[in-house]
Amino acid sequence: MTTVETFRDGKRGRWRCLPCSSRSPSSARVSRRPRIPSLPSRQYNTSKAKALASTYKPQLLRFYEHVYWCLPWLGVAKHGIGFRQPKGITADDRYLSVWVMIDQTDDGSFAAMSRERRVSAMFSRYGVDLLRRLTAMTSAASDADLTGFSVVLSWPKPGLPPTGP
Numbered sequence: 644m645t646t647v648e649t650f651r652d653g654k655r656g657r658w659r660c661l662p663c664s665s666r667s668p669s670s671a672r673v674s675r676r677p678r679i680p681s682l683p684s685r686q687y688n689t690s691k692a693k694a695l696a697s698t699y700k701p702q703l704l705r706f707y708e709h710v711y712w713c714l715p716w717l718g719v720a721k722h723g724i725g726f727r728q729p730k731g732i733t734a735d736d737r738y739l740s741v742w743v744m745i746d747q748t749d750d751g752s753f754a755a756m757s758r759e760r761r762v763s764a765m766f767s768r769y770g771v772d773l774l775r776r777l778t779a780m781t782s783a784a785s786d787a788d789l790t791g792f793s794v795v796l797s798w799p800k801p802g803l804p805p806t807g808p
Contacts, residue, residue, distance in 0.1 A: 687726070689735050691788050695726040699739075702780045709776070710743070717769060718744045720797070727793070736790040739777055745769060745798040765796050 687693045703724050710717055723742035728735065745765060747753045753761060773794045778784050 686722070691735050692726050692728070692737055695737055695739075695786070695788055698786075699726075699780070699783050702783060706741075706776060706780070710741075710773075714769075716746045718746070720744055720795075723795075726789070737788065738791045738793045739780075739783055739789055740793040740795065741773055741777060742795040742797065743769065743773065745796060747798055761798075765798060770794050770796055 687696050707719060707724055710719055720742040723740075725740060726737040727740045728737060753764065756764060774792060777792045777794070783789060
């Protein structure tokens with residue numbers, strides 16, 4: 644899969660995602676197109692939020708497909724992509740947010756790190772790239788109705804059984 648993106652500075656970039664050799668043709672990931680785990684439209688209670696969700700749905704789907712196909716160790720949480728309003732805020736400020744679960748069960752070096760190093764490693768490995776991709780959406784980054792961006796990274800503590808997003 645090759646995707647062409649147009650960035651805020653007007654340059655076009657191309658990223659290519661090659662299928663992982665461990666995937667089999669009978670895999671559920673290969674056999675069906677992923678459904679975007681975005682917030683349901685009924686959860687958007689203002690016209691501003693509904694307009695943002697409908698305007699950027701195609702871009703959010705492309706972003707989700709990139710995570711789904713190219714970053715298989717990340718899973719987007721249920722209703723994990725959308726235009727959220729921070730808790731406790733009465734104004735209709737909307738943030739383009741993504742919440743991902745990180746599977747690090749096979750990474751022994753991750754379990755050996757201190758908590759502070761694990762947090763730093765997760766943000767360096769995944770947070771920066773996801774935030775860059777969110778802000779690279781040309782029209783979303785320049786939309787006056789969008790207040791900001793957020794990336795939430797979650798992962799189980801080492802030694803716990805893995806759970807799905």
